[in-house]
Amino acid sequence: xxxxxxxQVGRSVRRLEGAAKVTGRAEYVHNLRLPxxxxxxxxxxxxxxxxxxxxxxxxxxxLAGVHRVVTIADIRAVVPEPFYGPAFHDQPIxxxxxxxxxxxxxxxxxxxxxxxxxxxxxxxxxxxxELPAVYDEVEAMTSAAIVHDVLKPAGTFPDLKxxxxxxxxxxxxxxxxxxxxxxxxxxxxDHVFEHTFRTQQVLHLPLEPFVSVAEASGGADxxxxxxxxxxxxxxxxRIEIARLLGWPExxxxxxxxxxxxxxxxxxxxxxxxxxxxxxxxxxxxxxISLTMEEQFYTLTKHASTFRIKSGVKxxxxxxxxxxxxxNGGAYADIGPRIxxxxxxxxxxxxxxxxxxxxxxxLYTNLTxxxxxxxxxxxxxxxxxESHTDMxxxxxxxxxxxxxxxxxxxxxxPQATGTLMQDAAIAAVLDRxxxxxxxxxxxxxxxxxxxxxxxxxxxxxxxxxxxxSIAIVNVAAxxxxxxxCSTVDMGxxxxxxxxxxVAEVLDIKAEAxxxxxxxxxxxxxxxxxxxxxxxxxxxxxxxxAAQDARDKIAAxxxxxxxxxxxxxxxxxxxxxxYKMQAGNIIGxxxxxxxxxxxxxxxxxxxxxxxxxxxGAAGAEVAVDTETGQVRVxxxxxxxxxxRPINPRIVETQLSGAAIMQLxxxxxxxxxxxxxxxxxxxxxxxxxxxxxDIPTDIQSEAVEAEQQSGPFGxxxxxxSGTFGVSPAIAxxxxxxxxxxxxxxxxxxxxxxxxxxxxANEPLED
Amino acid sequence: MKRTIHFTLNGAPVEADIAPHWxxxxxxxxxxxxxxxxxxxAQGLCGCCTVLVNGTAVSGCLFLAAFADGAEVVTIEHxxxxxxxxxxxxxxxxxxxxxxxxxxxxxxxxxxxLRAHPDPDDDEIRHYLAGNLCRxxxxxxxxxxxxxAARNMRKGx
Numbered sequence: 066x067x068x069x070x071x072x073q074v075g076r077s078v079r080r081l082e083g084a085a086k087v088t089g090r091a092e093y094v095h096n097l098r099l100p101x102x103x104x105x106x107x108x109x110x111x112x113x114x115x116x117x118x119x120x121x122x123x124x125x126x127x128l129a130g131v132h133r134v135v136t137i138a139d140i141r142a143v144v145p146e147p148f149y150g151p152a153f154h155d156q157p158i159x160x161x162x163x164x165x166x167x168x169x170x171x172x173x174x175x176x177x178x179x180x181x182x183x184x185x186x187x188x189x190x191x192x193x194x195e196l197p198a199v200y201d202e203v204e205a206m207t208s209a210a211i212v213h214d215v216l217k218p219a220g221t222f223p224d225l226k227x228x229x230x231x232x233x234x235x236x237x238x239x240x241x242x243x244x245x246x247x248x249x250x251x252x253x254x255d256h257v258f259e260h261t262f263r264t265q266q267v268l269h270l271p272l273e274p275f276v277s278v279a280e281a282s283g284g285a286d287x288x289x290x291x292x293x294x295x296x297x298x299x300x301x302x303r304i305e306i307a308r309l310l311g312w313p314e315x316x317x318x319x320x321x322x323x324x325x326x327x328x329x330x331x332x333x334x335x336x337x338x339x340x341x342x343x344x345x346x347x348x349x350x351x352x353i354s355l356t357m358e359e360q361f362y363t364l365t366k367h368a369s370t371f372r373i374k375s376g377v378k379x380x381x382x383x384x385x386x387x388x389x390x391x392n393g394g395a396y397a398d399i400g401p402r403i404x405x406x407x408x409x410x411x412x413x414x415x416x417x418x419x420x421x422x423x424x425x426x427l428y429t430n431l432t433x434x435x436x437x438x439x440x441x442x443x444x445x446x447x448x449x450e451s452h453t454d455m456x457x458x459x460x461x462x463x464x465x466x467x468x469x470x471x472x473x474x475x476x477x478p479q480a481t482g483t484l485m486q487d488a489a490i491a492a493v494l495d496r497x498x499x500x501x502x503x504x505x506x507x508x509x510x511x512x513x514x515x516x517x518x519x520x521x522x523x524x525x526x527x528x529x530x531x532x533s534i535a536i537v538n539v540a541a542x543x544x545x546x547x548x549c550s551t552v553d554m555g556x557x558x559x560x561x562x563x564x565x566v567a568e569v570l571d572i573k574a575e576a577x578x579x580x581x582x583x584x585x586x587x588x589x590x591x592x593x594x595x596x597x598x599x600x601x602x603x604x605x606x607x608x609a610a611q612d613a614r615d616k617i618a619a620x621x622x623x624x625x626x627x628x629x630x631x632x633x634x635x636x637x638x639x640x641x642y643k644m645q646a647g648n649i650i651g652x653x654x655x656x657x658x659x660x661x662x663x664x665x666x667x668x669x670x671x672x673x674x675x676x677x678x679g680a681a682g683a684e685v686a687v688d689t690e691t692g693q694v695r696v697x698x699x700x701x702x703x704x705x706x707r708p709i710n711p712r713i714v715e716t717q718l719s720g721a722a723i724m725q726l727x728x729x730x731x732x733x734x735x736x737x738x739x740x741x742x743x744x745x746x747x748x749x750x751x752x753x754x755x756d757i758p759t760d761i762q763s764e765a766v767e768a769e770q771q772s773g774p775f776g777x778x779x780x781x782x783s784g785t786f787g788v789s790p791a792i793a794x795x796x797x798x799x800x801x802x803x804x805x806x807x808x809x810x811x812x813x814x815x816x817x818x819x820x821x822a823n824e825p826l827e828d
Numbered sequence: 829m830k831r832t833i834h835f836t837l838n839g840a841p842v843e844a845d846i847a848p849h850w851x852x853x854x855x856x857x858x859x860x861x862x863x864x865x866x867x868x869x870a871q872g873l874c875g876c877c878t879v880l881v882n883g884t885a886v887s888g889c890l891f892l893a894a895f896a897d898g899a900e901v902v903t904i905e906h907x908x909x910x911x912x913x914x915x916x917x918x919x920x921x922x923x924x925x926x927x928x929x930x931x932x933x934x935x936x937x938x939x940x941x942l943r944a945h946p947d948p949d950d951d952e953i954r955h956y957l958a959g960n961l962c963r964x965x966x967x968x969x970x971x972x973x974x975x976x977a978a979r980n981m982r983k984g985x
Contacts (some may be wrong), residue, residue, distance in 0.1 A: 086914040086928030086933055089864020089904035096863040180849065263867050271961050272868045272876055272929045275879050325866075325929030357869045555927030555964045712923045716966055720926060723965035726868055746869035746961070754954040754967050 073567040074775045077385045077712035078574045080560045082553070083088035092322035094276045094295045099350040102278070103132055106182035107353065108172040108189040109362060110164035113200075113739030114210065114428040115193035117162060117171065124188040125174055127406045130181035133347055135173045137161050143345040144309050144338070147738055151301065151333045153237065153397040154214075154217045155431070158338045164193065165212055165307040165395035166430050167662050167740050168362025173339065175347060179354075201701035202392035203370050205235040205427040212395060212428035235428040235469055239400035242667030244480055245346040249385025250419030254376025258456050262448035263806045264789075266368040266392065266734040267727075269437050270751055271554075273325020274360050276666065280339035280350040289343065291318040294337050297327045297552050299582040301336045309338060310345075314584075319583040324554035328724070329436035330364050331554070332594055347478045350788035361744035365734060366437035367403065368392040371448035373731055380462055382471050384419040387449075391426050391434070391441065398435035399427045399722050406528060407441030409667055412480045413449035414524040414678070415471045420480045423668065423679035428740055439525070440783040443725055446523030447807060451791030454519065455803060464520060464794065472522075481662060481672040487778075489768040491702035494522055496766050497702040501682040510799070516697075519794025522680035523786030526673035527779065529657035533602040533636035537566055537609040537651040539617065540771055541642070543634035547609075550590035551602045556781050557713040558598055562606050565774055569610035596779025599709065600675055602656040603774035612670065613651025613664065620649070657772070675770050675778045677702040681722060681787030685795040692815025693766045694796060696726065698760040703783035704768045707776030709767070714780050718763035721784030727752040731790040733808050760782070833897035835917055838906035846893045852886070853877050855893035856903060864904035864932040875933035875960030879903055885940050904932035914984065915939050918977035919970075925965035933960045938974045 085091040108120075123146040124132040133139075140147050147158040160171045172189050176182040197210040206214075212235055238808050251257060277294040290310075294301050299319040307314045324331060336353050343351040355363065376384040389411055393400035408424030420512050457467040470496060473485050497520055498504075510516035536548040547566050553559045563577035580587055586775035590602060617634055624640050626632055657674035684698040701722045708714040729748050735743045743749045749757075763784065789807060797803050802817045819826050830845045834960070837860060844859040856862040856879070858980040865888045869875040872887035879888040880902040881895075906914075915938045925931040934957065941948060948956070953974050962970065 080923065080925075082928070083920045083925075084912065084916075086925055086931050087904075087912065087919045087931040088907065089862075091928050093863070093866075093929070095866065096857075162897070213837040270963055271927070272874060272961065273866070273927070274868065324927060325868075327964070345881045357871075555925075557926070620886070714925055716926060716964075716969055719968055721964040723967060724963070745871060746873045747871050751961060751963060752965065752967075753958050753961055757965075757967055759950065 071571045072176060073564045073566045073574045074084060074709050075711070076203040076564070076711055078560055080557055081563055081575065081579065082559060083581050093273055093325055094278060094293050094322060095273060095354060097278050097280065097293055100281055102350040102352055103175040103177055103341065103347065104179035104182050105173045105175050105351050105353040106186040106387045107170045107359070108174065108186045110160065110167055110169040110171055112164060112193045113167050114198040115164055116196065117160060117164060118192040118194055121190045122172060126186040126216060128181065128185045128188065130176050130178055131185045132175045132177065135175065135343060135346055139346050140342045144208055144342050146215060146285050148311065149305055149309060149334045149338050150219060150397055150729060151399050152219055152401040155213060155220045156396040158342050161753065166432055170339065171396065175343065175351065175586035189762065199235065200429050200431055200736065200739060202368060202390040202427045202429060203378040205429050206390065206425065208235060210470050211235060212358045212430060218334065219776055237426040237428055239666065240424040241665065242409055242420065242480055243665070245419035245734050246483065247384050247386060247419045247421045251376040254383045256377045256460065257374065258459065259372070259374040259453065260452050260455060260805065261370065261372045262368045262451060264444045264447055265807050266363055266434070267366045267732045268361060268734060268749065269328040269330035269364065269366045271326030271328060271330055274355040274357055275331065275335050275363055276354040277336035277340045278350060278352040279344035281348060288313060289318065290341055291338050292341055293320050295324050295331055296321050297324070297331045297554060298367065298473055298593055299550050299552065299584055300589045301333055301592055303332055303584040306337060306341050316517045319584045321744070324552060328438045328552035329594060332436060332592060334420065357746055358744045361741050362432055364398065364435045365394065365432050367400065367434040367441060367444065371445065373448055373452050374758045375452065375456060377456060377460065380460070380470050382415055382417050385412045385417045387422045389445070392429055393426050394429055394431040394433040395457040396433040397426070400434055403436065403441040407483050409662065409672060410524060410526055411445050411449065413453070414473045414522060416477050417472045422480065427617065437596060438721060438724060439782045441726040442523055442525045442782065443785045443789060444788045445730070446521060447467050448787040450521035450701040450787065451793050451805065454794040454797065458797070459585060464685055465494070468494060468522065470750045476638045479672070481606065482668040483670060483672040485676065487770045488524065489677050489766050490524065491678045492766045492768065493678045493702050493704050494763055497680040497682050497700060500702065500762060500764065510686060514689045514801065515799040516684065517687070517797065518682065518684045518794045518798025519791045519798055520680065520682045521787035521794060525677040525782065525786065527600065527675050528597050529599060529674055530656055531597060532654070532656045533590045533605040533656045534588035534786055535602060535609040536588055537604040537613045539613050539634060539649040541638040542577060542637065543732040545572060546578045546580060547606060548580045548587045549602055549606060550587045551598045552582055552593040556717060557710060558593070560713065561599060561709045562602065565603055565606045566610045568775065569607060569614055585626065594676060596781040598779065600654055600773050600778045603777060605653040607703050608655060609651040609654025611651070612653060615651050616649045616651060617637055674772060679783030679786035680685065681791040683791040683795045685799055686791060687796060687799045689800060689818060692811040692818060694730070694809060694811065696758045696792060699726065700756045701763045702786045703765055703780065705765045705780040705783060706768055706770035706778035708765050709775065709777050712717040714765050715763050717780045719761050719785040721782060722788050723757050725785040725788035726757065728807065729792050730808055731756065755775060757806060833894060834899060835896045836900045839900055845907045848894060850893040852879055852888035852891040852893050852896060855896065858890070862905050862979065863901050866929060868929070874930065877928050878933035878936045880936060885937055904936060913939070913943065914980045916974040918980065922973035922976060924969040924973035925966050930960060930962045934962065934970055938977065941974065942978055942981060946982060948974065949974045
């Protein structure tokens with residue numbers, strides 16, 4: 066690794082906000098109270114699909130202390146077209162005419178006392194004409210139940226502009242990729258394998274539930290709105306709220322302090338349009354804080370079905386056909402982008418000449434689904450890496466060697482035709498195999514405890530094309546402040562960005578102040594998502610710091626100082642202004658190159674600015690009498706480019722892997738007729754310290770992303786990729802039974818064990 | 829409806845007018861601007877709302893404010909001697925948090941653990957902290973931090 070000039074990059078700097086967090090004094094929206102503020106409690110639909118006949122608010126309004134009960138008619142007085150969304154303008158601020166899922170907001174009760182708002186919300190009664198509903202993503206393809214009468218595409222993102230609204234269909238987007246000659250590839254093969262995999266609907270479940278506050282000021286022509294919100298996308302919120310109101314952007318201010326977790330949930334518009342409209346309706350500040358239960362009615366991860374078919378000749382994959390159905394729930398949110406951006410990596414990190422992909426985003430009558438740490442990739446990797454192992458087992462090939470023979474190497478074209486660059490796939494696989502002691506004998510257990518091990522590797526393209534802009538302000542004493550709209554939701558972006566500034570300006574990272582997103586102050590950033598920030602914002606931050614550094618050098622020249630005279634910055638200002646005054650503003654703006662995929666073939670020479678690579682290895686112990694699986698060892702290896710802060714990188718890798726472990730072993734939203742029956746932490750269990758392996762290892766391989774800031778790229782999701790299939794593969798290795806549906810519960814495995822022994826259990 | 833209670837909060841005597849249905853988290857937030865104890869699951873299952881009452885950790889979301897009457901209440905914001913304690917220092921050193929929302933609960937429970945077991949092994953740490961959830965899953969670092977704090981406290985003792 067090349068030595069860094071200032072030693073700020075590659076150093077495990079303590080988190081800048083650490084002291085505030087360990088003393089409970091970090092700022093979250095949940096702390097915020099404003100004078101005259103009202104609390105809103107949302108009234109939610111009790112049916113999965115129906116026309117609203119009437120909403121009776123009389124009893125609620127009559128309750129002492131209720132300020133107002135608001136329905137869509139009130140909202141429309143301030144927002145005539147109350148539909149929002151990043152891909153489709155399909156989601157109403159409150160239900161319009163129809164409800165599309167259980168839990169959809171239909172009204173809001175406002176009161177100065179949140180307990181009164183809660184009590185009154187229970188008194189609102191709606192009458193529905195129920196309609197047929199559809200919940201399954203594959204059924205939604207052909208179902209007579211149509212979730213939306215008319216589709217309303219947005220045009221917010223350049224790469225979603227081709228979206229066409231359709232009628233009488235639940236397909237929000239279909240993405241297709243055609244490469245080579247699939248029929249020929251299958252004809253050449255000695256063996257053809259086809260498997261179908263399913264993943265379940267799960268929840269982000271940040272411990273800080275969704276929360277937003279809005280305050281309005283001014284009149285009809287000069288009105289302003291300030292929204293304080295736990296959002297990963299302040300710039301999007303500002304633009305979307307301005308669009309809804311028909312206002313210029315500069316009359317909407319969005320402020321974001323720290324987030325108590327995000328994981329993709331707190332993106333685009335969640336509560337922001339609702340609190341903004343309410344603040345305009347009642348002309349008082351309005352706060353809505355969701356309960357844990359209400360998070361289940363806001364956004365989930367896509368359930369999915371993936372049918373994958375491969376042809377193999379002499380240990381080489383000759384053809385692969387992928388059909389993926391994504392369960393998008395009642396509103397598109399960012400689902401169409403997942404369908405495309407994740408869809409094109411469905412064949413996995415393998416060098417396959419003949420590939421077809423058909424990827425469909427479906428509307429169903431469930432809570433909307435959106436991005437969740439991995440953006441669809443963990444669902445895909447579960448399928449293609451389980452499939453890979455099933456083929457290797459059937460062909461009696463070593464799983465590592467089979468992968469090595471087929472892996473996408475540097476410079477080779479991926480399914481889109483884009484050449485692989487700075488993607489350390491082979492190195493990640495090698496390091497994983499080494500850490501798993503793959504070549505060595507493995508203790509396989511005995512009696513009713515059987516042990517097995519498995520590996521898996523996945524990859525992900527970055528989102529593109531997206532923009533980040535940053536400002537670095539050097540004050541007259543030489544201290545530096547960074548202004549950027551990246552949201553620190555726990556991933557450590559404040560600290561990493563400060564390290565980038567410090568590296569360029571040759572100061573200590575701890576001395577850099579990072580101003581939190583405030584759209585009146587910090588410049589535009591697309592959003593904090595998809596592990597894009599360190600690369601995109603990191604490049605912008607580095608450019609801004611370099612711009613400031615260049616301007617400092619120009620100032621020195623202006624003052625007649627010789628090149629390289631190294632006069633302290635404070636003295637330069639003193640010489641120019643004769644006092645401590647002035648500042649230097651450096652600006653950086655970054656957008657990577659990109660070429661959109663061809664609509665019919667999905668082919669493009671530049672699908673992504675960088676690739677993320679993540680692999681996992683698992684060792685398990687299975688109790689054959691109960692189906693209980695204990696993961697005894699979990700190894701994560703990833704290509705993160707060059708780590709800016711090694712400690713934070715390690716925590717990101719293991720944290721992502723443990724989250725995915727929950728999605729693999731225990732988490733599932735349970736439904737009964739469209740109604741979620743486990744919407745609480747009592748019934749929906751996330752991993753605790755007792756649910757994780759005692760042996761967890763994480764490694765970032767030696768790698769460099771040449772186009773990244775100081776060689777770095779994103780790391781937030783890579784730890785999720787391989788976990789689910791590695792464990793499914795390890796279970797198969799232990800007991801010879803293949804599970805193809807997540808989660809891998811004891812009951813599922815026990816049923817499969819009994820079925821394999823020809824003694825199936827009754828349902 | 830309201831009644832007045834008196835208690836000790838982070839070492840100082842205080843009084844507050846409370847409604848009977850308030851829980852301890854509400855009391856701390858509404859009357860004292862203390863936000864380190866946070867309601868998350870509202871079922872006493874996540875540990876985000878941990879507060880010490882008479883030296884024992886309670887779930888502030890399930891503990892009625894009225895029961896604080898006459899009690900000694902300590903929150904995460906309390907800094908004995910105005911500086912971070914060894915547990916907080918160890919959490920910083922080990923990077924034992926990400927978003928920080930659950931951190932106060934973990935710090936308070938880790939302090940309890942180390943009072944009862946000054947030299948805990950991994951298994952004791954896991955069991956003692958099993959009632960605190962961290963969705964960012966900084967669990968490996970949390971176990972490491974508790975062990976570091978234990979070492980430093982034993983050295984200091």
